[in-house]
Amino acid sequence: MTTTATSLIVTTSPLQRRRNRGRGYKAFRAIMLVLVALTFLAPVVWMVLSSFKTNVDIYNSEAAFIFTPTLKNYDTVFGQADYVQYIWNSFFVAAVATLLSLLLAVPAAYSMSRFVMKKSAVLVLLARVIPGVSLLVPWYFVFSNLRIVGTYTPLVLSHMFVSLPLILYIMMSFFDSLPEELEEQAQVDGLTPIGAFLRITLPLSVPGIATASILSFIFSWNNFMFALVLSGASTKTLPVAIFDFVGYASIDWGGLMAAAVVVTIPIMVIALFTQKYIVSGLTAGATKG
Amino acid sequence: MSTTTGTRVRTQTSFSLWANRHRKWVLAAPAMVFVALLIAFPLGWTLYLSLTDASGSIRAPHDFIGLxxxxxxxxxxxxxxxxxxxxxxxxxxxxxxxxxxxxxxxxxxxxxxxxxxxxxxxxxxxxxxxxxxxxxxxxxxxxxxxxxxxxxxxxxxxxxxxxxxxxxxxxxxxxxxxxxxxxxxxxxxxxxxxxxxxxxxxxxxxxxxxxxxxxxxxxxxxxxxxxxxxxxxxxxxxxxxxxxxxxxxxxxxxxxxxxxxxxxxxxxxxxxxxxxxxxxxxxxxxxxxxxxxxxxxxxxxxxxxxx
Amino acid sequence: MKHRSIKVVTAAVAVTVLTGGLLAGCTTAEGEEGGKQTLRVTLANHVWTDIVKDKISDFEADHEGVTVEVTQLGEDQLSDQYNVKLNAGTDEIDVMMYRPLQEGKLFAQNGYLADLSDYVTRDAAWDWNDFQEGPVEATTYEGSVVGVPIITEQQVLYYRTDVLEKLGIAVPKTLDELEAAAKQIKEQGEIAGYVGRTGVSAAVTQWSSFLFSEGGDFANKDYTKATLDTPAAKEAYELYGRLIGQYGPANVSTDMSWPDAAALFAQGQVAFYSDASSLYQNLALEENSTVWDKVGYAPFPAGPAGSVPYNVPSWALGINNDSNKKDLAFDFVEWLTSPELTLEVQEAGVPAARTSVWDNPAGTASFPPQLAEAIAIGAKTGVGYDRPRVISVAEAREIVGAPIVVAITGGDVDAAIKKAQADFQAFLDDEND
CATH class of the missing domain: 1.10.3720.10 (MetI-like)
Known part of the structure; x- marks a missing residue:
């Protein structure tokens, strides 16, 4: 799997050209790189620091970096609020939505790639473009008449609506880059076209599918607007649960930051381990021109 | 092998033949139908509402007011x-x-x-x-x-x-x-x-x-x-x-x-x-x-x- | 070869069926058969909710086979959910916590709220007459009771005892004294004089007490004529603008709701702050405030029309008109608002809507004595609303609030008032159609 993956990964330029590059440039580049890394990292560090502060320390500018860390906020998150349940909800919805989207989108992407179905692809990608606000009330209306509101089903369906076009887009460009000769050879050997797709193409697509799944999972995990309206008491997902810390007569900044950390950390850990897949997925099709 | 297995394989094959002949749509249609189903109603609904004076409650009576x-x-x-x-x-x-x-x-x-x-x-x-x-x-x-x-x-x-x-x-x-x-x-x-x-x-x-x-x-x-x-x-x-x-x-x-x-x-x-x-x-x-x-x-x- | 591909297909089908089954398994709503019932309750994030939530198991123990399912949300998310769900005619909500003054009229007009008139008179011991008159008026629509008020708020004046003492300033009893004191403190240069909400929509409620005390109102009695350009309203706009714009913190934000304004006071940056009584724990608890032991409380200062703060029900419980468990739902509401539980809630610092708990010494024991007194005075002299009593409250608040923000930033207040008056008149004409 790793060997096939490498072909997909954007590798850095193979040529190492060092001439004409003075020390001055190197130092400048190093400083710039550190600055860039700091800019992107600092706010996240600040969020994590704040999650270990009491509200008085958060209000106190002298306690910006030196303070007595407290686990109280995490205690609030996991003790009072039902966060374990929310984590499970987020995970379940994201996983099922991703799985079902894969089942629908991978064959469709294959067909659209091989038969060059431009117009059909545009129809599915329309889903990416439509403003989410216009979907909320009609969907709720339908789902409530089907009597499935408050269950996982409307959440999964709405998240699939985000995941499916994403997977389709990534997998189409993946299949575009996969040579057809192998399938043709397999058909000469007696496989049906669908058999060739299942037996030959699909195993070769594992890296692409991995990429698409991870991204779909992340986008589903992060989704807020659909979950806000379509989730019920027992199906509330993490991004919606964050707002629990904004009460009617007080904001619990510490708890809020701890909740934000709890939402963000799992996804960041996933990102760390699957970095290469994510990059290839985000950049899918970008270099085709 | 018994005959029943043989029949099963044959029916599979005729289904398989059909599926392979129409594979373009067999593979693409489910995804498209799914997206179309989720989009069509909201889009139509939004278009319709944009031509009415609906306010307060969507279930309340509203008038068609054109453009x-x-x-x-x-x-x-x-x-x-x-x-x-x-x-x-x-x-x-x-x-x-x-x-x-x-x-x-x-x-x-x-x-x-x-x-x-x-x-x-x-x-x-x-x-x-x-x-x-x-x-x-x-x-x-x-x-x-x-x-x-x-x-x-x-x-x-x-x-x-x-x-x-x-x-x-x-x-x-x-x-x-x-x-x-x-x-x-x-x-x-x-x-x-x-x-x-x-x-x-x-x-x-x-x-x-x-x-x-x-x-x-x-x-x-x-x-x-x-x-x-x-x-x-x-x-x-x-x-x-x-x-x-x-x-x-x-x-x-x-x-x-x-x-x-x-x-x-x-x-x-x-x-x-x-x-x-x-x-x-x-x-x-x-x-x-x-x-x-x-x-x-x-x-x-x-x-x-x-x- | 073919067998392999068939296997793959079978596997794929199996996965689909399994996942589908899993979904279906989750889909089946909690069984209603066998006398088992689920009561779906939607509540806002509030201290009140935190207290009663822990006691719900008592209710479940008393009602065999009943499960209470609580959805808890922030106030904005709560109203978004209501807007989607009630619009679609859901029966997935039975009991709902709502803001009578913000959404009450709209919900009642749309027929979302069940008529509770017969229910409230059902049990004499529960005693509907014990509920304060102002709040009850706000949960009544066209003669029918549509909600039971649970939490009340009055506008009070918070001040820094140490600052006033140091400068030898007496606690202001009138708006003129308040302005003079704020001015004196600001000129002293150490901290700012006054702060209040500044966001266009958020400020309206906290400005309303200024408006009432100056002798003004949003509109005439039957809401046919806007009265935002009366001399009283003009003076209220300008005074509020001067207090914050001139005697408030430097570079004051024009987007503050209570969290930001209360934070300024809690950090010791300002001497006077006027807002709802329900916020006192943000200022007076050691874990939230650096000045927690230096907070004083006073009734809202008097203007030409006397001290006329708002005294409003900020939250009430209603029953969804499409609920198919109205009887059980009201049992639950009745239980939540029983004299005993109400007293318990008020002892935890949440101002309640029952007269009896205010008359009971135990009911006010947990409040700082000065605050309890200020609330009591406010409840007597106050009016039962703090924002325009219209259907589309959100829109009305933005119109009414516009001159407040202009006054704070030192813009052309007269022009802003003229525009607000015209806009509000048009808004009323439209709504009265």
Missing amino acids: ENYFDVLSDTDRFWPAVGRTAFFTVGAMVVEMILGMLIALLLWRPFRGQGLVRIIILLPLVATPVAVGMMWRLIFEPTIGFANQFLSWFGIPAQPWLAGEATALPTLMFVDIWQWTPMVVLILLAGLTSLSDEPDEAARVDGANAWQRFWHVTFPLVMPTFITAVLLRGIDALKTFDILYATKGKGGGSFHEVETLNVYAYGLSFDYQKYGESSTVLVIFFLMIIGCIWLLTIRRKKSSL
Whole structure:
């Protein structure tokens, strides 16, 4: 799997050209790189620091970096609020939505790639473009008449609506880059076209599918607007649960930051381990021109 | 083998024959039907509501009023056109900065160096972070009296800024957040484009004595242009539709002067704050057409540039 | 070869069926058969909710087979959910916590709220007459009771005891004294004089007490004529603008709701702050405030029309008109608002809507004595609303609030008032159609 993956990964330029590059440039580049890394990292560090502060320390500018860390906020998150349940909800919805989207989108992407179905692809990608606000009330209306509101089903369906076009887009460009000769050879050997797709193409697509799944999972995990309206008491997902810390007569900044950390950390850990897949997925099709 | 197995195989085969003959649609149709089902009703509903005076409750009786909403909305210089302006300002402004910064950072990361993996991981963090959590995080950082942003400025003797709370500073502050979160995406896309380039044109230009800027502007940049346009397209659609961070930081209405009210926020407020479903639908339809228009323009541009 | 591909297909089908089954398994709503019932309750994030939530198991123990399912949300998310769900005619909500003054009229007009008139008179011991008159008026629509008020708020004046003592300033009893004191403190240069909400929509409620005390109102009695350009309203706009714009913190934000304004006071940056009584724990608890032991409380200062703060029901419980368990739902509401539980809630610092708990010394024991007194005075002299009593409250608040923000930033107040008056008149004409 790793060997096939490498072909997909954007590798850095193979040529190492060092001439004409003075020390001055190197130092400048190093400083710039550190600055860039700091800019992107600092706010996240600040969020994590704040999650270990009491509200008085958060209000106190002298306690910006030196303070007595407290686990109280995490205690609030996991003790009072039902966060374990929310984590499970987020995970379940994201996983099922991703799985079902894969089942629908991978064959469709294959067909659209091989038969060059431009117009059909545009129809599915329309889903990416439509403003989410216009979907909320009609969907709720339908789902409530089907009597499935408050269950996982409307959440999964709405998240699939985000995941499916994403997977389709990534997998189409993946299949575009996969040579057809192998399938043709397999058909000469007696496989049906669908058999060739299942037996030959699909195993070769594992890296692409991995990429698409991870991204779909992340986008589903992060989704807020659909979950806000379509989730019920027992199906509330993490991004919606964050707002629990904004009460009617007080904001619990510490708890809020701890909740934000709890939402963000799992996804960041996933990102760390699957970095290469994510990059290839985000950049899918970008270099085709 | 018994005959029953034989029959089963035969029926499978005839199904298999049928499926293979129509595989184009057998494989593509389920996904398309799913998306069509989820889109068709809301789209039709929104179009219908945009032609009515529905308000208060959707179930309440409402009248068909033709294009009146469209005339009202398009002649509304109080909320609608400023919202269009803000949407354009936000999208174009954030995108220009993201493209320039993204290009610079991509160039910085292009050639290998020690610690490249680490830097790549770090710039991936904002990209995957949950937007609502990011909004909350920046809300605390930009809090005028207790936030870290003003504390940071005070180290350099710069007076405190109102950030999200100021009429003039709120939208630029949110653009900054958008830039923070999405520049990495542009970096990654451009990096992919850059690394796929062959080194020969660059070398040739170097032999001809071109300096770094000339080589970039006349050789590298035109070559990554298609990738660049793709990045603009992908980023542009999402920037136009930005909602989560606006909602998490400023809420409905977009502030005291509607200073961050984009089309998406305006439509949301019309529906959920004012209960004017007809007008809200009209704004959404117009917004949708605008997005399609922008994409159409960009795709044309992309086709031209790749010729 | 073919067998392999068939296997793959079978596997794929199996996965689909399994996942589908899993979904279906989750889909089946909680069984209603066998006398088992689920009561779906939607509540806002509030201290009140935190207290009663822990006691719900008592209710479940008393009602065999009943499960209470609580959805808890922030106030904005709550109203978004109501807007989507009630619009679609859901029966997935039975009991709903709502803001009578913000959404009450709209919900009642749309027929979302069940008529509780017969229910409230059902049990004499529960005693509907014990509920305060102002709040009850706000939960009544066209003669029918549509909600039971649970939490009340009065506007009070918070001040820094140490600052006033140091400068020898007496606790202001009138708005003129308040302005003079704020001015004196600001000129002293150490801290700001006054702070209040500044966000266009958020400020309206906290400005309303200024408006009432100056002798003004949003509109005439039957809401046919806007009265935002009367001399009283003009003076209220300008006074509020001067207090915050001139005697408030430097570079004051025009987007503050209570969290930001209360934070300024809690950090010791300002001497006077006027807002709802329900916020006192943000200022007076050691874990939230650096000045927690230096907070004083006073009734809202008097203007030409006397001290006329708002005294409003901020939250009430209603029953979804499409609920098919109205009887059980009201049992639950009745239980939540029983004299005993109400007393318990008020002892935890949440101002309640029952007269009896205010007359009971135990009911006010947990409040700082000065605050309890200020609330009691406010409840007597106050009016029962703090925002325009219209259907589309959100829109009305933005119109009414516009001149407040202009006054704070030192803009052309007269022009802003003129525009607000015209806009509000048009809004009323439209709504009265």
